[in-house]
Every structure is written in C-alpha cells, then in structure tokens.
Amino acid sequence: MTCKKILIAPIVICVVLILLPLLIFSGNYVMYQNSDSMYPAILPDDLLIVEQSGIEQVKQGDVIVFETHDEGIEVLVRRAIDVSENNQGILGIDTKGDHEEFHDLWTVYSDDYIGKVVEVNPSSGFLISDYFRYPLVVILAISLVLLVRESIPKKGLEVKELTCLRCGNKWHPRIIGGKVKIPSTCPNKDCRSPYWNKPRSS
Ligand SMILES: [Zn+2]
Incomplete structure (x- = not known):
C-alpha cells in the first residue's frame, strides 16, 4: 500500500x-x-x-x-x-x-x-x-508499470500441508511464483517414496 x-x-x-x-x-x-x-x-x-x-x-x-x-x-x-x-x-x-x-x-x-x-x-x-521530456516519459512509464504490478493482488503462500500416503510425513511445500511445487519423492529421508501421493493398494 x-x-x-x-x-x-x-x-x-x-x-x-x-x-x-x-x-x-x-x-x-x-x-x-x-x-x-x-x-x-x-x-x-x-x-x-x-x-x-x-x-x-x-x-x-x-x-x-x-x-x-x-x-x-x-x-x-x-x-x-x-x-x-x-x-x-x-x-x-x-x-x-x-x-x-x-x-x-x-x-x-x-x-x-x-x-x-x-x-x-x-x-x-x-x-x-x-533531453528533458524523454527521461520524464521513461520515469512515467516505469512508475506506471510498477503501479500496475503493485495493484495486482499477491496470492499469499498457501499453508496447505501435503501428506505422504506411505509414511504419513506431513510438510509445507515450496511455493514459487504462487505455484505449489509438488515433490517427486517424499521429503522424509527415511521414506523418499516416489509414490508418496498414491495410496498403497492393499
Ligand atoms: Zn513418505
């Protein structure tokens, strides 16, 4: 603001x-x-x-x-x-x-x-x-771009936890550019399951 x-x-x-x-x-x-x-x-x-x-x-x-x-x-x-x-x-x-x-x-x-x-x-x-007017136009353009960017509401970091369906480990995922990075393996070093988001078929 x-x-x-x-x-x-x-x-x-x-x-x-x-x-x-x-x-x-x-x-x-x-x-x-x-x-x-x-x-x-x-x-x-x-x-x-x-x-x-x-x-x-x-x-x-x-x-x-x-x-x-x-x-x-x-x-x-x-x-x-x-x-x-x-x-x-x-x-x-x-x-x-x-x-x-x-x-x-x-x-x-x-x-x-x-x-x-x-x-x-x-x-x-x-x-x-x-020499006077061109820099003014440039400053104006930059300010307008920044203002527009500033006016776009930022998505808060989503706090939704991910859960490993194999070991039960819960973690907060990395969020880059508003996008949740889905890991390829469970971050639990004792699990590291690539199937962490797939339920075990019993
Ligand atoms: Zn796991």
Missing part, C-alpha cells in the same frame, strides 16, 4: 511537467533557441512563443521563424532586415542573425514562413527539449 502511494508522486509530477508547457502555450508555436545566432536579443535555451500569422504582418526588424528544409536545422529564428515584393509581386523577407556578420543568402517566402516571435522566456527552453 505504501509503495503505491510512493509511486503516485512521480506519476503526477511527470504528467504535470510533460503537459504543463503544452497547456500554457496551447495554440501557439513553441520552440527553443539552440544557437547564439540571435545574441543578445535571444540566448540559447530561451523558450520562444511564436505567433502564427500571415507573412504580410511582418515588418522590418521583427524576429521571425521559418522552415529551412535543411536537415538538422529545420526551423530558424532570424531578424527580418528587408520585407519587399519581388518583380512578380510576391512578398519575401531577407533575414540576418543579430550575431552573424552577414545577412542570410536566402529570401523567406510565404510557404516557409511560420510566424513572429512575440515572447522570449529566458532559460526555459528545457521544458520542451527532448
């Missing part, structure tokens, strides 16, 4: 820590910065709240988030240094990292644009990082 109560604590803590960021930031795109490319405005491990809006809402100087289609980077945070239409009338954004010397070589178009950073939460990126 006490063991069960001890297991409830990690389960509750893990569920809260896993769900909390999702509940607080629900409806927003949430990410964490993993480089110093936007130093000093945004530091590594800052938690960023991104408002998903149309690209036409972006003004020069906004910090935007977009898809790079680059394996390993995927999503980038950059400052919009120029917002303008190209000669076909398509709106594009030129970007630069605050901490980078040169502006980026690409132009961000509507298809890859995700949104504008509207909130920076210092050092709380770990809340949504895999």
